[in-house]
Amino acid sequence: xxxxxxxxxxxxxxxxxxxxxxxxxxxxxxxxxxxxxxxxxxxxxxxxxxxxxxxxxxxxxxxxxxxxxxxxxxxxxxxxxxxxxxxxxxxxxxxxxxxxxxxxxxxxxxxxxxxxxxxxxxxxxxxxxxxxxxxxxxxxxxxxxxxxxxxxxxxxxxxxxxxxxxxxxxxxxxxxxxxxxxxxxxxxxxxxxxxxxxxxxxxxxxxxxxxxxxxxxxxxxxxxxxxxxxxxxxxxxxxxxxxxxxxxxxxxxxxxxxxxxxxxxxxxxxxxxxxxxxxxxxxxxxxxxxxxxxxxxxxxxxxxxxxxxxxxxxxxxxxxxxxxxxxxxxxxxxxxxxxxxxxxxxxxxxxxxxxxx
Amino acid sequence: xxxxxxxxxxxxxxxxxxxxxxxxxxxxxxxxxxxxxxxxxxxxxxxxxxxxxxxxxxxxxxxxxxxxxxxxxxxxxxxxxxxxxxxxxxxxxxxxxxxxxxxxxxxxxxxxxxxxxxxxxxxxxxxxxxxxxxxxxxxxxxxxxxxxxxxxxxxxxxxxxxxxxxxxxxxxxxxxxxxxxxxxxxxxxxxxxxxxxxxxxxxxxxxxxxxxxxxxxxxxxxxxxxxxxxxxxxxxxxxxxxxxxxxxxxxxxxxxxxxxxxxxxxxxxxxxxxxxxxxxxxxxxxxxxxxxxxxxxxxxxxxxxxxxxxxxxxxxxxxxxxxxxxxxxxxxxxxxxxxxxxxxxxxxxxxxxxxxxxxxxxxxxxxxxxxxxxxxxxxxxxxxxxxxxxxxxxxxxxxxxxxxxxxxxxxxxxxxxxx
Numbered sequence: 001x002x003x004x005x006x007x008x009x010x011x012x013x014x015x016x017x018x019x020x021x022x023x024x025x026x027x028x029x030x031x032x033x034x035x036x037x038x039x040x041x042x043x044x045x046x047x048x049x050x051x052x053x054x055x056x057x058x059x060x061x062x063x064x065x066x067x068x069x070x071x072x073x074x075x076x077x078x079x080x081x082x083x084x085x086x087x088x089x090x091x092x093x094x095x096x097x098x099x100x101x102x103x104x105x106x107x108x109x110x111x112x113x114x115x116x117x118x119x120x121x122x123x124x125x126x127x128x129x130x131x132x133x134x135x136x137x138x139x140x141x142x143x144x145x146x147x148x149x150x151x152x153x154x155x156x157x158x159x160x161x162x163x164x165x166x167x168x169x170x171x172x173x174x175x176x177x178x179x180x181x182x183x184x185x186x187x188x189x190x191x192x193x194x195x196x197x198x199x200x201x202x203x204x205x206x207x208x209x210x211x212x213x214x215x216x217x218x219x220x221x222x223x224x225x226x227x228x229x230x231x232x233x234x235x236x237x238x239x240x241x242x243x244x245x246x247x248x249x250x251x252x253x254x255x256x257x258x259x260x261x262x263x264x265x266x267x268x269x270x271x272x273x274x275x276x277x278x279x280x281x282x283x284x285x286x287x288x289x290x291x292x293x294x295x296x297x298x299x300x301x302x303x304x305x306x307x308x309x310x311x312x313x314x315x316x317x318x319x320x321x322x323x324x325x326x327x328x329x330x331x332x333x334x335x336x337x338x339x340x341x342x343x344x345x346x347x348x349x350x351x352x353x354x355x356x357x
Numbered sequence: 358x359x360x361x362x363x364x365x366x367x368x369x370x371x372x373x374x375x376x377x378x379x380x381x382x383x384x385x386x387x388x389x390x391x392x393x394x395x396x397x398x399x400x401x402x403x404x405x406x407x408x409x410x411x412x413x414x415x416x417x418x419x420x421x422x423x424x425x426x427x428x429x430x431x432x433x434x435x436x437x438x439x440x441x442x443x444x445x446x447x448x449x450x451x452x453x454x455x456x457x458x459x460x461x462x463x464x465x466x467x468x469x470x471x472x473x474x475x476x477x478x479x480x481x482x483x484x485x486x487x488x489x490x491x492x493x494x495x496x497x498x499x500x501x502x503x504x505x506x507x508x509x510x511x512x513x514x515x516x517x518x519x520x521x522x523x524x525x526x527x528x529x530x531x532x533x534x535x536x537x538x539x540x541x542x543x544x545x546x547x548x549x550x551x552x553x554x555x556x557x558x559x560x561x562x563x564x565x566x567x568x569x570x571x572x573x574x575x576x577x578x579x580x581x582x583x584x585x586x587x588x589x590x591x592x593x594x595x596x597x598x599x600x601x602x603x604x605x606x607x608x609x610x611x612x613x614x615x616x617x618x619x620x621x622x623x624x625x626x627x628x629x630x631x632x633x634x635x636x637x638x639x640x641x642x643x644x645x646x647x648x649x650x651x652x653x654x655x656x657x658x659x660x661x662x663x664x665x666x667x668x669x670x671x672x673x674x675x676x677x678x679x680x681x682x683x684x685x686x687x688x689x690x691x692x693x694x695x696x697x698x699x700x701x702x703x704x705x706x707x708x709x710x711x712x713x714x715x716x717x718x719x720x721x722x723x724x725x726x727x728x729x730x731x732x733x734x735x736x737x738x739x740x741x742x743x744x745x746x747x748x749x750x751x752x753x754x755x756x757x758x759x760x761x762x763x764x765x766x767x768x769x770x771x772x773x774x775x776x
């Protein structure tokens with residue numbers, strides 16, 4: 001075991017940088033996006049780097065990666081990178097090779113786009129492919145939505161960029177809480193307590209402590225060595241299930257998708273903002289979730305029609321007012337829209353006469 | 358008849374299909390065939406078939422592997438174990454095809470051949486292998502220069518935007534800072550010793566392309582203190598329509614500098630008289646809007662560094678938080694000693710006071726911002742708040758009275774001046 005290597009950390013990035021980046025590191029002067037999916041970065045030295053951005057599924061195979069490598073070898077001297085949203089960027093210096101690269105990607109069914117005022121790839125979680133707490137699948141709804149919004153991936157038609165995200169439960173591993181449009185898997189069933197298993201599998205104090213609303217108590221019957229759940233206080237977060245496998249909250253029929261809108265992370269113009277609830281529940285309808293696809297298209301179209309130049313979705317809503325947003329998008333307003341969760345809630349109630357009828 | 362009629366419906370349409378991709382792996386890998394069959398079952402039943410967790414790992418590490426077991430192992434033996442390995446990504450997610458093929462070779466040999474490039478925290482995600490393959494796979498990864506990332510209650514794999522590698526707006530070297538801190542924190546990444554997860558993200562400018570403000574406990578966002586650099590000739594070219602807004606990536610052919618730029622400036626610190634763009638830089642709040650719209654005319658200044666923000670996380674438990682400004686400006690230069698020391702003060706305070714599974718942002722909510730700032734040795738600054746408190750319920754401590762007796766405020770610009 002003496003030769004066992006540990007704690008070496010990731011490889012140094014420099015070995016993966018193409019020569020043009022090493023030579024112009026920190027010297028970039030400006031960029032252009034001459035066409036959707038193609039970025040041109042110009043250095044103070046005059047050097048020009050082209051990046052061709054392509055969309056991919058997040059769940060991929062080594063076969064796919066090898067295919068992508070072949071393309072990068074043929075056109076990019078073997079240099080490529082990935083973006084924070086699972087897009088692939090092919091890096092090249094010879095402008096003349098862009099047409100060939102694009103043709104090759106097209107042939108392979110790999111779309112080009114995701115730049116500027118587009119709908120770029122949807123960041124998402126694992127869903128039924130790999131997760132133990134999901135309310136919904138992840139890759140499936142994402143594929144269905146991207147198929148429907150495909151025309152917006154390879155174009156710059158929108159008032160600003162639109163970032164869509166999906167989390168398959170409210171743990172939000174996909175951090176959808178700051179996206180223009182977010183799909184969030186929701187459970188709507190309080191955990192079913194498996195008393196026989198709980199006493200063997202779970203630590204009762206940590207299980208009780210895991211509940212954000214204090215809905216879990218020691219079971220009054222001490223001989224059970226279990227817990228009880230005050231169901232009206234449960235908001236189905238599944239956090240207790242994470243601590244205690246004997247508290248499953250899955251329900252094939254009641255689970256579904258909530259849509260939240262208007263978040264952003266960039267500081268451009270307005271401050272970073274959370275996404276806010278637009279639609280509390282849409283049924284979980286595999287394999288193509290048509291109701292979710294239609295709801296997202298509806299919001300996107302209304303935004304594209306109504307927003308001013310450069311307005312992100314949330315900036316548009318803030319300008320017209322949320323009451324107008326619900327009216328324009330024809331989305332019913334429900335009790336679920338009114339926040340009643342802890343300290344954030346009261347900050348969202350209106351205290352002015354500044355609203356519209 | 359197809360065994361996956363529901364999943365088959367995800368093979369049509371223009372966006373790349375993960376089903377089609379998985380099917381070709383299924384022809385070579387029995388575990389992928391079983392994965393598709395189990396997924397089809399989930400599509401029928403609308404429920405997951407993965408069991409709860411399971412602690413697995415490689416020798417000496419307490420992180421980097423997520424245990425995963427099927428609850429249908431008898432029907433689908435190929436996915437009885439289907440553990441995830443998180444491989445720490447290189448800064449900026451740059452690769453050579455040689456390196457990528459090397460990773461593919463290792464994963465084809467030891468796992469399912471399925472992966473994510475990349476996961477939400479930034480790692481390369483290898484999806485699906487058996488317990489007995491973990492150690493050999495890890496040995497081959499390290500022999501080839503790769504290591505596992507973080508998982509559980511550890512220092513998670515930091516990530517960064519590509520910064521100076523390809524962006525003219527990078528206010529510090531995000532790639533280097535990310536690498537240096539990742540190396541510095543290897544022990545804490547691989548051995549869970551924190552109350553919960555702790556993430557770092559490095560963004561080079563306020564556009565925040567890696568979502569540091571929303572997805573990192575400690576968010577390091579590049580900023581400048583001096584003047585935006587202006588090329589007045591290029592401004593004219595934008596006004597004249599020779600240059601297109603946002604590098605051309607919009608539906609708009611020509612920029613109206615007044616309507617599109619100066620009127621939308623959130624602080625109204627700029628004006629354009631038809632000839633010259635003027636910026637009152639002392640009143641600029643670094644929103645990036647003008648720079649984003651005119652990348653050939655405007656660039657951030659040259660006195661650069663970063664703002665440190667702390668506390669963001671997704672909704673569990675107390676509701677989602679965005680990071681709060683804790684230090685308005687820090688110079689981010691190798692060897693990053695000031696930053697490293699502050700990071701240690703933050704994590705030590707959190708490790709001492711945090712409850713099990715309490716993120717640092719939640720601990721600050723519980724114990725108070727003053728307690729945190731004093732522990733982190735950070736002075737109060739108006740940039741830390743959006744607005745001061747509206748209530749009169751503030752506390753006084755003996756140290757405040759001592760400072761008052763000496764004719765001073767508790768804090769000065771030099772730092773703590775009262776023992």
